[in-house]
Amino acid sequence: MAKLAPSILSCDFSRLREQLLAAQAGGAEVIHVDVMDGHFVPNITFGVPIVKAVKKILPQATIDVHLMIETPRRYISEFAEAGADIISFHVEAERDFDATINLIKKHGKKAAVALCPGTPVEFVSEIISKLEMVLLLTVNPGFGGQTLLPGMDEKILKLRREIARRGLRTEIEIDGGVKEENIEYLASRGASIIVAGSLVFSDEEAIEEKVRRLSLKIKPY
Ligand SMILES: O=C(CO)[C@@H](O)[C@H](O)COP(=O)(O)O
């Protein structure tokens, strides 16, 4: 049903290589990288050098870059050249959707837009056919370890139905607040990629085992 995408936001950066290799050994094919600028969101994380490092450590993985930055179009080329495979930009942070999507595609990367929890799915109606993925942020952007906001399950279902109605193959990524108790339910609403940060990285259970077990929960066959 869905793929698990561990988010490095919650990893121990002094052990980045070890933890990424463990996630890969557990079967993770997609690695989620949260880029935050301290303007679009109240937090600052990391940028291009970390994307390069993740790609170097896991050259076979799909590097899924979630840009939580103002005017993301300015930085698309740098992230693409650093090794991003999927680039998501926020519709709330960019005026020119078409130019940004075209630039991502010009680099041969998968184009995605991200929606904050309060942004309705109708916002993407006119551009969805140009996108490979829509990221639904299910917590307020900026921090890991938050609680899934109410109503997000309905939002996923609504977008999944709209994609089906239009005969598209757009992926839906769910990001934020994914926990043991809601991961299967979120997958059943129509998510195709499920991001998990604190659930994967801040726990005593070994990362490899955790990724394997969670992946089985959302992809039982
Ligand atoms: O984009 C974000 C937060 O803004 C996420 O990707 C977080 O990394 C998810 O963290 P958890 O809620 O899974 O701990």
Ligand SMILES: [Fe+2]
């Ligand atoms: Fe994210």
